[in-house]
Amino acid sequence: MKRVLTSIVAVPTVVGILYYGSPELFLFFLAAVILGGLYEYFTIINRIGIRGFPITGMILSFLLLVSFYFEG
Structure with missing residues (x-):
């Protein structure tokens, strides 16, 4: 039920954007x-002991996304 409610909100938001x-x-x-x-x-990986x-992963992922946006 939680996923259905999430999709009811998420799909129109994504389409609108x-x-x-x-x-x-x-x-x-x-x-x-x-x-x-x-x-x-x-x-999740921290819970299983890995x-x-x-912080590094999030920063580099954001920078990769920004580099795609600026085509460079």
């Missing part, structure tokens, strides 16, 4: 989704 939002808004939204996913990933580098 794609059709009516600016490229910068889409970049911000995509960065939030990527960083949220990375946070969840690093939390020490990762969450």
Whole structure:
């Protein structure tokens, strides 16, 4: 049920950002989704005993996204 409610909110938000939002808004939204996913990933691997580098991973992922945005 929780996933259904999330999709009811998320799908119109994504469609609205794609059709009516600016490229910068889409970049911000995509960065939030990527960083949220990375946070969840690093939390999961930390629970099973694997020490990762969450700050470094998040910073480099954000920089990679920004480099794609600026095509360089």
